[in-house]
Each structure stands twice: as C-alpha cells, then as structure tokens.
Amino acid sequence: MTRLASGGRIDRSRPLRFTFDALPHTGFAGDTLASALLANGVRVVSQSVTYGRLRGIFSAGVEEPNALVQVGGGTGSEPMLRATQVELYDGLVAESLNARGRLSPEPDVARYDKLFAHCDVLVVGGGSTGLAAALAAGKAGARVILADEQAEVGGTFLGGRDLIDGRPATDWLAEVATDLAALPEVRVLSRATAVGYYDQNCVLIAQRRTAHLGPAAPAAMARQRLWQVRAKQVVLATGAHERPMVFAENDRPGIMLAGAVRTYVNRYGVVPGHRAVIFTNNDSAYACAIDLDDAGLDVPAVVDVRPNPAGGWPDRVRERGIEVLAGQVVSDTAGGNRGLESVWAGQRIDCDLLCVSGGFNPAVHLFIQSQGRLRYDEILACFVPDEAPQAVAVAGAANGTFGLRDCIQEGLAAGAAAASAVGFGDGHPAGAPQVETVAEHPIVPFWLVPDESGATQFVDLERDVTVADVRRAVGAGMQSVEHVKRYTTIGTGSDQGKTAGINSAAIVGALLGQPVAAIGTTTFRPPYVPVSFALFAGRTRGQLFDPARVTPIHPWHVAHGAVFENVGQWKRPWYFPHDGETMEQAVLRECRAVREGVAAMDVSTLGKIDIQGTDALRFLNRIYTNAYDTLAVGHCRYGLMCKADGMVFDDGVVMHVGPDRYLATTTSGGAAAVLDWMEEWLQTEWPDFRVRLTSVSDQWATVAVAGPRSREVLRALAPAMAADAVSFPFMAIREGMVAGIPARVCRISFSGELAFEINVASWYGLRLWEAVMAAGEPFGITPYGTEAMHVLRAEKGYAIIGQDTDGTVTPQDLGMSWVVSKKKDFIGRRSHRRADTARPDRMHLVGLLPVEPEDLLPEGAQLILEPRQEPPVAIVGHVTSSYRSAALGRTFALALVKGGRDRMASQVYAPLPDRLHPATVTEPIFYDKEGLVRDG
C-alpha cells in the first residue's frame, strides 16, 4: 500500500470496495478511482492504442490521456471514463481499456434531464479564483451561478498546502463556501462541468448527479443534467493544465505531472511511488519535491532545465538536501512491466516516480469557444486570453495569473466588475486575504529534449503519437498545425489533446524554425470534456422524441379499431377495418359508403391559420396564385401557393369569415411550414402590411360528412340550417347550431360528392363526432380514413401536394391553370414565365389505366416509353398515386409524365423487378367528369 497513514481529504472510516480488471481493491470515501488505484499500488492501467505500450495514471484531472476505463457492471457499462474523474463508490466495477471503449447493448434506463437558467454572473470554475469571483459578485447582490466540475469546490488548491491569513487554505475555502451558501441569489453547482460556450453568452453545463452513488443512486433521480445557462456576464476561472515534458521513453507508468502528484499526496493521502525525481523548467514542481520529501519519499534530485534556478523555491529544496541538477534534462528512462525504474539525466538515477512540469497552459477552451482570441505571452511561455467579443472575463490561472494571492485578487476583481456591469455594486471588491508568497524564478520555455538516437518521444499519449510522427508530417510539406494534427492524429483523442496540443505546436515551430506564437493552436471546440449522447438527448426519447398530436376525436378512433398513419406529427386514422377485413376490403367499403351513402371523416388535422387585418386581402392575393377580391364574406375558395421558383408548395381552402378576416386551411403536414412562409414574407418583405397571423389548427375540430345522403344527416343535426343546394350552395359557409354546438359549416368536397365540413371549437370535437355518427346511423354512416380519402380524391384527379407533387411541379403542370391569376402578381409568377418553366414538354399530371385492370402499379414506379431493358433507360415519368377503385371496378393511377397531356391514350411502361407493366395515359379524372353529383 502506498496510502499515507494520515492526511488528505478522504474519509478513512469509510472503506469502499471495488474491482479493477476483476481484481478486488479497497479505497476510501473521497477517493477517485485513480487515487484508489494508486493507493492500491496499481501502476499499469492501460495499454496504448497503437503500440500497446504500458501506461499509468498521468494526471489528476480532465486532461488524463492514459487512465481511460470502462465503468459499471450489470446495468450496462459506460466506456472511456477517466479514472481521475470517477468518484469511488462501494461496489464499483472498472476495466482497463486500450483507449477504445465498448458500447454495452444493455438498454440505458437512466433518466437524463435538462434545466434552463438565467443569471447575472456565471462563474465557471470553483477554484480559488472562481470562489473569489462568485463571492464578490454575490455580495454585490448579483444573481450568481458558480459551476464547478468537482465534488467539492476548491480546485487545484485542494491538492496544495498554501496558507491564507496564516491558516491552511482549506479553512478559508470552508468560510467562502459558507458565505456563498448564505447568499440567497448564489447557486453553486458541483460535479458540473461547463462544456460549451455559444453565442449570446449561452453556456452548456453537464452535471453528474448520481454516478458517484453507484448502486445506491435513487432511481427517480436524473443521472445527469444538462444546464443551459444564459448569463449577462461570464467569468471564466477555469484554471490551467500542466504541460508534460517531451523526452525519450516519456510514457512509462510512474511518469506523472508534478501538480497531479501533489494532488495525490495532499488531497488523497497517496504517494504514487517510493523514490521520486522531478523534471521541470519552472518553480511549481519544487513544491512537489517538498511535499514528497515531507511524505517520506526519497527524492534524489530535481532536474531543472534552467541554467541557474535560484531564489525561494530552489533554495527551500536545496535546504532539504535534495540535489538540484541545474541546466540538465531527463533524456531517457528505463523500466519494466511495472513501469519506471530509472531516468537518465546526465547520470542514471534510480526512481519509480518522475514528476514532470513543462509549465502551464491556461484552460482557454471555453474562451476560444466564446470566440475570444489568444495571444502568446513570452514571459509566461503560454497562450493567454486576449480580445473577447462576448461579455466574458477570464481570471486566475486561465488568464495566466498563477500565484494563489494574485488569483484570489483577480477573482474578486472580476466578480465585482461583472456584477457592476449589470448594475450591482460599485465594482470595487472587498479586500483580499493575506497569502504567503515566494518570489518565483522565471520559467524557461522548453518544448523538446533533443534526441539524435531516434528514441520514442511521445507528444500525444492517448493517440500514441511521437515526435517522429510530427517530424514526418512537417517533412512531407505540412506547415499548418491543423495539417499536422490530421496527419498525426495529435489532439483528436477523447482528451482533445489537453496535454499534447501546445507541445505539438511548439515542436512544429521548432522543426520549421518558427516560434510557437507563429504556429498558434488548433481550434478548441465543444464539448470541453466528453458528454454522453444520452445527456444531450435528455428526455427527448421514446414517445417524447416528437410528441404525437391527436385530435379531440382520437379516443373514438382508437375505440373503434382504427389503424393509424403518421402524417407529419399527427396520428390519423388510415382505415377502420371490420373484423376479418383486409385493408383493401376496408378501403373499398369506405369508398363505396362515400359514393353511395354517407360517411364521416375526422379532418381536424388540417392546418388552420387565422388571417386578420386591413391588408389581409392584399396579403392573400400575393401568397396565393389566384385572386380573392371577389370572395364575399360567407364564402370560401380553393387556393394554391407557390414558392418563388413557381413550384407548388401547399394548398387549402380560404374562408372569408368576416370583414378583414380570413381562415386559411393547409395540408396536415404543411401547417407549420406554411405559417413560417407567410411570416417570413410578412416580416421581411412586406413589413408595412397590417396583417396578423395566428395558428388555430388545434383550436378547431372538423368533421367532414360526405356522400349523397350527407344533406340528410346535416338536416338531422341542424334542423334550423337551410341545407338545400340553392340555400347552401357549393363553397358557401354557414354559421349556426349543429347538434347544439355553435358551428361553422362549409360546403367543400374533396371526393366530388355532396359534402359538408362542420367546424366546432375543439373541445366539442368528440361530442360533434358522436352526434354525427348517431344522426347518420339510420343512413348507415361509415367512418373513413385517409386511405379512402386518397382514393376518392384521386378518382376525381385532385392532386395531393407532397404526393403528386415534389417541389418541381407548377400549377400548370398539374393542369390547374384555372387557379393561376393572369391579372395580379403573386409569389412565383415571374418564374412561370421562364423559358424552361413554360416549356410544353414538362412533367404533366395525367391519369394511368394499367392495361390489365387488376394490375396495381406501385407508387414511385418509374415510367418509360420503349420496352427496352438495359440501363441507362430514358425515364419519362413516375407513378405518384395508385389505387384500386370501387367505383371504377379496377385499378388506376396518377402519374407525372413528360409532355403527358400530349400523350393521351398512348402507352407507357413501368419496368418492375418482375416484368414490364403497360399502362395507358388518360386524363387525370376518372369519376363524374361532368361534376353531376356535387350537389347531391
């Protein structure tokens, strides 16, 4: 065991059992999987992805490139978690991975939810800087959210031994946490990692809520939560990531980031080795040497690339008798199957732990996502935030401010300034606490230990990329860091190159003879850390993926055995089979009922747009191809609309229901698109129009009563409403009581038969339907669905927009020139005059009668003229609709055929897998061509 007898923030009274690669181990509450593995002496945690090299835990945080594990047993395991981020729980099961995860086929039954929040100041990062910022902003009275990725706030200094006001920094931390808790407008989110920074200061935060509880997690509690926060001001206090050193054989287990080693010692009470060497180019790693020395490790040397490290930190280390090898580098290492055994630094030094520090990279990922720009700071030897277009401030180590005292001061100032910018406080923070500081000896940038031997020097541990790979990319002609990234795969792993990216840029620069500042970084993209698909999906799964819309009459349909069809978001009855009936039999029966008796259909799903205003008529005249000037109140008119390219877009009926007031219907699936289209024109092209549009699709329920006996049903329902053909002519609207319900009745027909559409407020829909069925019972009223409706309209040659058209069809192509005004302007009109749009041999809507009356052509079948078989074959059209007709006693179809109106009575062929199917081109109307049955 390498656990210290005391110290750290773990609870030694709460041992937790876990397994790693099926071997049992024990850790403590407060451990991460990584700290517990180290405490159990587990040094090898994975094999690398390409070369299969042994790898150990390298860091203590999100930047971990090696310790990627599969976590979870029976209920489905989660791939590619970082052991450094997995909180230990009793019963945890983990397996090592070779940088490649496995998807568990077990269904994921966990709940993932989302929460939307607004605040004045969002502080990202709960280290010393972020806490100070949240405190300052909160005390000024601002509404603050502080998001911190760890289980407890404190950040890096939980792993340090700093003193604040002469006491351990953790005391100050506890006080700040208490102060924050007492501020009613401050909310602290723990285990909450800000993962994306979008426009308009929108920040996505992924919060882990139950994973640390393991099997004890309450089932009802969402496993993770995705916060979408809109903040007036954002303070990024995201800290910094330590840079590794790049040298030969630098990937052995036992080679770790110096700051991470401090964290393991001080926070978790774990020493990850027995004899440690430090390799650094800056002062920070000296503290690591002191911590390890205090923990009882043998620390034979600090290898410092700087020629004469002097001052506070080096002196303190030398005072302990630790040798400082100035101006030296670790140029090679040796080891075995348990990892590191010795390093070469001008001399061989036996050690099983090498703590490396190449300086720090501010964690600017979110800042870059916010569209901020970086500059390279020569003194700090890192990229730091520069200009920012959004309302964001960066403070602390994320801003290149590394000392604790300065971080707290900068955090306080940033918090106060952010609050003040949105009207809270005067922008002056309270005084900062006293922090002991030691004058630092400046960092000397150092990117690569020279090596002439061709030894393996890793740049990206997760993706197994070496300096040789970078050299090869540059040698091939690549000069952009983006090219090198793609050629070598540096930075493309699940760690997104947090420890590799800047080193790789510097090495590219060295190879090209350019400074790292000139090379720059690749682009940081969301998410900052990996986020599960399930969390992004949230509750939008299963039936909530796109909630189904149903009409008020839906329960009746279900009770009467309807088979449903998805039409857009709607569930519509497709047909109503009787016992033992096939679909074909049911549809033929329903069609016969409309043609011979009376039938009813729920048409509530039609889109309905209420159009009001003094310019409503002008608006309609521009949107629709036909004119509405002569449409009197109390009448309705069929309308067709085109897009700017002149192609048919949607259709419906426009009812003139009052002065300056119309109600337009749309296709069921097209309602939203039509409303968007109308609004786009109103808002962007005709903003001077006094017109208001309101979607009322769900406010009205509509029942179509169709068939020669429909008038008798209406009379039974509405005795006071004159329903004869003269009093209630075709395309007229009547308002009155129907079955005791206030109703608007239109004489519209989509089947060619006498028909009435009865509109009532939707909450009366079911009552109306039941009344219609009861009143129709003496006449044998039959409910019918969409399939019968399709057959009936096709018999009349009425096109269904979206089925018989596909965005390439003009009204003229449909043979509907009658609905296109020659007098007024409308959307699409100019396009109709284009040479190729006016061509006579365009695709026309025609009828088809298969030569064999029982031959049902499949919809979508392509049509050819010559019965040739070898492709490519010239296509002349395709079948858009195809049915069996009860009225015709045979099959028939509608089709779009090139120059179709000039091919009447000629033969076309549908080449299907079995054989050629011949059919004769006809007019697209098969039933009641003279329109004799419309009035009943």
Place this chain on the structure above:
Amino acid sequence: MSGSEHPDHLWRNPDPKRSYDVVIVGGGGHGLSTAYYLARNHGITNVAVLERGWLAGGNMARNTTVIRSNYLWDESAAIYEHSMKLWETLAEDLDYDILFSQRGVLNLTHSLHDTREAHRRVYANRLNGIDAEWLTPEEIKEFCPIVNLSPDLRYPVMGASLQRRGGIAKHDYVAWAFARQADAFGVDLVQNCEVTGFDLDGGRVTGVQTSRGPIAAGKVALCAAGHSTVLAAMVGLDLPIQSHPLQALVSELLEPALNCVVLSNAVHVYVSQAHKGELVMGAGIDPFISYAQRGSPHIIEYQLAAAVELFPIFSRAHVVRTWGGIVDVSPDASPIVGLTPIENLFVNCGWGTGGFKATPASGWVYAHTIARGEPHPLNAPFSLDRFARGALIDEHGAAAVAH
C-alpha cells in the same frame, strides 16, 4: 494509426509565380481535384491553386465522408455515379490509401410518404444503372443489426433503400492524395494566399489580386464553396447561393458497432463508424445565414436524441468534439458548375451537402470546362443560367438533409 502510412512527401510550399495559365481560387477538395484533372486529363500544368488558409481546411475537413450516388434526377445521378466510378479506382489512380470502404449506405423510411419516395428513387436509380435495393425491416435487421426496429418507436422504421456500393473514405487523405499528385505534375499549391480582387480587361478576367501580390491568369476558376459568392461579388456577379452552418460531431474511439452508413431523413440521422472506431455523425442545418463555422447547441441536442432513438446502443457513447461547416445551397439544392458572363472566369459551387462525395467528378468536369471553355456533358445541366431559364434540378425533395 499514425503518420507512418502516409507518403514521405506530399507537396512543396512554393511562393506564387507572377503568372499562370489557370488560377484556381480555393484549395479545398474540389479545387485540388480540379488541378489534378487539369494536369492529368488535359495536360495543363501551369496552374496555381490559391488557398486563403490551409489546404482542404474548409468543408473538406468538416464533412462526414459519406459517399453514394443514388440521386433521384437523371442529371444528378449521372454526375454522382461518375464520381462513384472514379472513387472505385481512386486509391490506385492517386497511389494513396484513402480508406475508401464500400460498406453500403442505408436510407431508412419512417412513413408512407418516405417509403413511396424511397421506392421512387430505387426504381429511378436502377434505370440509371445505379445499384439500389429495397430492404424490409427483417432485411435491415440482417444487414445492420443495431438499428432500432421496434414498432414502438415514435416513427417506426418501415424499410430502407440500400446502395451497397456507397460508403465512406477518409476525407483528409483524399485531399492530400489529390494535392500530392497535382504537386507532382508541377501545380503550385499556394497556401495563406487570399484573393482580394480580380483584374478585368473589358469583359474578360486577366488575373487576381492576392494577399501575396498580383497574379496574372489566362483563366480563373472559382472553387470556394460558400465564399464563391464573396469572390463573385468582387466582379459584380451575384451568385444565387445561401450559406448556412451545418454541424457534425464525433465520439471517442469505440470497438466496432456499426458496419454501414445509415441515413434517416425523418428521424434525421446520418452516421457511420470511422476506420479507427469513432462514430461520425452529421447534425442539422442552422436556419440562419452565416459564414461562421459554428452552430447552435439545440441542433446538437436534437441530433443526439435522434441518434439514440434509432440506435439505443449509442446512449452511453460520448461526444468528444462538435464542429461546424458551411453548406452553400443553391435555389434548387444542386451545384453550379460552368461558365460565367465574364470571359475566362468559371464557377463551381453550391454543392451543399453533396460536396465530398462529388469531389472526383466535380474536379473532372470542372477541369474539362476550364480546359475546353465549354461544359462537359455531365455538368452542362448545372449551368448558372438555369436559374434564369427555369431548368431546375431540384434535389430538395430527394436529397433533403441526407448526406
């Protein structure tokens, strides 16, 4: 996977010369393939490809690498099928392993309407000599076992069309392969060279102004996707192209789970698993017009909801990176490849979501157009003047957002 499988030499990094026979503006996949075919098919090698940033750093680096040719209309089918045939020998032609994998592209249908349209496309493809099959749900289960075929799905899978010859390739490698061979022919690939203006002599273009100085040109070929509108505007040409952000995302490396490419228009998924193991997935188009290579978070959220809906096994996978490209969309969602009203100035843009799969054919026909001064039969229908004439090739319905 590392650099070791790539050639030792890809390209020189020359300074631009003062004059070229042909200057191609835009060093993306199409610009590079155009340069290659100009040299190989037409013997024109005094050519520069001018790239504002780094080679193939735009949509070529950002797409989801799906390759298929099962387009609805004859004109589209012809050019994409020509591309497919070029893909089938491209690794050999370019002497570069571009990881072209014909693993099959499934297009799922979820409604009667979808199914009707899929059948229509299958029938049309066959007549155009393009492989196309219809699969029932049982056959889908066989072909791609992890698709959720439950009838309880909000939009249950009703079937799928399948193009077995469809698949994926490694986008970067394709670009580098074209670049390397173009370079070998003597084409100058000039990076960090932004075109800032055009030199005109009457109605004729004679050269370009760039951030690296003026360059005279016998012919100038625009090949800058959405930014073609910006370039064309410099000579007063108004291209009918709108540019939108289109996001995509990738997971961590995973053991093999998905063996083909799956597209669904209705539930909006297009996904494949790359050779190394990451799931590569495209998201939806942001509706606003923008040249910013980033989009909105809700698009990603919806995308992953759709993915988990169709592939429950993806639930615990992680997104490690999202990014945005720019789709350049013409009024009929088909490309514009051909002449312009300005003599010796050519245009190739508007590929929208179809650009990657068209890379070889686009270069092939564009090179022909530039070399001969008239379109190749395959791109003749895709002329700029079709919008004035009305001979549209509307792929909105059939291509929609599928890739």
